[in-house]
Amino acid sequence: MSAPNCLRCLLQLRPSVAVPRYVASRSTAAASAIPIASAWTAPFSTTTARDAKKKDKSGGGTHIRAGKKIKLGKFKKNTTADRGKAPAPGERKAYRKKILLSNNNALPVPGLADLSAEDMLNPKNAATVLSIPDAVVDQLRASEAFKPTQCWGVFRKPSVLLRSETIDLMTRMKGAAKQKQTLRLVVTGDRITGKSMLLLQAMTHAFLNDWIVVNIPEGQELTTACTEYAAIPGSDPVRYMQQNYVLKLIQAIRKANEKVFSKLSTVHSHPELPQHIPVGSPLMQLANSAKEADNAWMIFQALWQELTARGRPPLLFALDGLAHVMKVSDYRSPAFELIHSHDLALVRLFVESLSGAGAFPNGGAILAATSRGNSPRTPTMELALAQREAEQAKDAAADVPQPDPFFRGYDERVQAALRTVQVLKLSGITKLEARVLMEYWAASGILRTTVDETAVSEKWTLGGNGVVGEMERAALLTMRL
Ligand code: ATP
Numbered sequence: 001m002s003a004p005n006c007l008r009c010l011l012q013l014r015p016s017v018a019v020p021r022y023v024a025s026r027s028t029a030a031a032s033a034i035p036i037a038s039a040w041t042a043p044f045s046t047t048t049a050r051d052a053k054k055k056d057k058s059g060g061g062t063h064i065r066a067g068k069k070i071k072l073g074k075f076k077k078n079t080t081a082d083r084g085k086a087p088a089p090g091e092r093k094a095y096r097k098k099i100l101l102s103n104n105n106a107l108p109v110p111g112l113a114d115l116s117a118e119d120m121l122n123p124k125n126a127a128t129v130l131s132i133p134d135a136v137v138d139q140l141r142a143s144e145a146f147k148p149t150q151c152w153g154v155f156r157k158p159s160v161l162l163r164s165e166t167i168d169l170m171t172r173m174k175g176a177a178k179q180k181q182t183l184r185l186v187v188t189g190d191r192i193t194g195k196s197m198l199l200l201q202a203m204t205h206a207f208l209n210d211w212i213v214v215n216i217p218e219g220q221e222l223t224t225a226c227t228e229y230a231a232i233p234g235s236d237p238v239r240y241m242q243q244n245y246v247l248k249l250i251q252a253i254r255k256a257n258e259k260v261f262s263k264l265s266t267v268h269s270h271p272e273l274p275q276h277i278p279v280g281s282p283l284m285q286l287a288n289s290a291k292e293a294d295n296a297w298m299i300f301q302a303l304w305q306e307l308t309a310r311g312r313p314p315l316l317f318a319l320d321g322l323a324h325v326m327k328v329s330d331y332r333s334p335a336f337e338l339i340h341s342h343d344l345a346l347v348r349l350f351v352e353s354l355s356g357a358g359a360f361p362n363g364g365a366i367l368a369a370t371s372r373g374n375s376p377r378t379p380t381m382e383l384a385l386a387q388r389e390a391e392q393a394k395d396a397a398a399d400v401p402q403p404d405p406f407f408r409g410y411d412e413r414v415q416a417a418l419r420t421v422q423v424l425k426l427s428g429i430t431k432l433e434a435r436v437l438m439e440y441w442a443a444s445g446i447l448r449t450t451v452d453e454t455a456v457s458e459k460w461t462l463g464g465n466g467v468v469g470e471m472e473r474a475a476l477l478t479m480r481l
């Protein structure tokens with residue numbers, strides 16, 4: 001029901017009925033001219049009569065509503081809001097790096113088998129999803145192979161899709177180990193195509209076959225000047241060690257490779273170490289002796305000497321985020337000059353192994369993966385990898401990219417390191433692989449659509465022709481925690 005209009009306003013609209021009092025008191029001539037004009041220009045309002053009364057009481061008498069009144073003195077001055085307890089040092093980083101590997105609300109997938117040592121070599125297993133055995137999950141976690149950006153937390157159990165590239169890489173690794181050769185390979189590809197996942201699969205293969213695994217999870221942790229460093233005494237040219245990082249790495253190596261280490265004993269005497277470790281001591285004793293950062297680099301060198309001694313199991317040395325170690329680092333020398341990443345001792349060990357200068361006598365693999373999500377610009381590395389890819393392409397007519405003659409920023413040390421590596425370029429998965437992956441998502445109760453030809457084609461196309469990460473975004477975005 002519409003509110004009744006203000007009586008006074010309505011009266012003003014009727015010039016012949018009600019004439020304002022002040023008009024009546026004027027002369028008759030003036031009175032006959034003024035009322036009609038003033039009536040038509042009088043303000044009209046739909047404010048309710050009750051509101052009008054209230055305003056009249058307060059002495060206002062107008063129909064303009066008052067704005068919100070702020071009473072001065074009501075606010076407390078000079079008081080700060082309670083923001084709760086500030087996070088402890090390192091708490092934010094721990095939260096950022098937290099990785100959930102299981103979700104009890106997801107459905108267990110019937111018929112999902114555990115990976116075995118031979119599964120990753122069998123071409124029949126291409127386009128199948130298999131789960132990672134629990135023991136290997138612990139080893140991978142210790143090696144920091146799982147990334148916070150990957151979608152582990154929505155499934156019941158960590159499982160991976162074996163794609164054709166997986167079988168290819170594992171076969172190459174197996175072949176190299178058999179012939180006691182070292183596979184030196186860089187995994188490249190577009191954003192979120194599964195490069196880090198392929199490294200994880202390579203580590204899974206290594207753990208399942210009782211290899212020794214050394215993993216540097218993020219190249220950037222070594223070169224962005226976020227960990228302590230010091231010049232190695234007596235090194236010429238000067239090399240730098242990163243004691244705290246190396247201590248953490250030794251502990252990770254020990255934890256991840258406990259099963260293999262427990263069967264091995266030392267074959268070298270290490271007189272340089274502060275602790276006496278006679279020849280024939282358990283290898284775990286050497287690994288356990290790293291307790292403080294001060295002598296961590298020395299112990300790491302001794303451990304590396306033991307791991308690369310003849311008669312040991314094959315070795316996998318992996319690094320993710322290659323671009324970060326293929327440039328000048330953010331560290332500075334005592335002369336305040338920037339230090340090249342290859343002068344950092346641990347990076348140098350990896351780069352020498354990758355370049356072929358430090359092959360492993362027991363065979364194995366040195367794998368690196370580039371990252372598109374977080375990567376500095378490294379024109380030399382990009383050119384070198386593009387050249388290797390073109391050289392190794394089956395189509396021999398492919399043009400090998402040439403350096404830009406007008407660009408002066410190429411880095412010779414990077415060129416030398418990547419001169420003979422193999423390159424494995426990842427792109428999208430096939431439609432068959434996409435279907436298998438989507439069926440796994442649906443069986444886990446995460447994907448709520450029927451997986452048929454249309455749905456697979458839709459997600460495959462939305463995912464930029466089968467880019468796994470993009471497909472996940474298209475299908476599982478709402479499920480990400
Ligand atoms: P970036 O370029 O950012 O480093 P990336 O190429 O390393 O990305 P990943 O992190 O390995 O990509 O994978 C991206 C997403 O795709 C992850 O969520 C991962 O779970 C998924 N994924 C990739 N490969 C597989 C696979 N084989 N099986 C199951 N999921 C996969």
Ligand code: MG
Nearest residue numbers: 195196370371
């Ligand atoms: Mg990655």
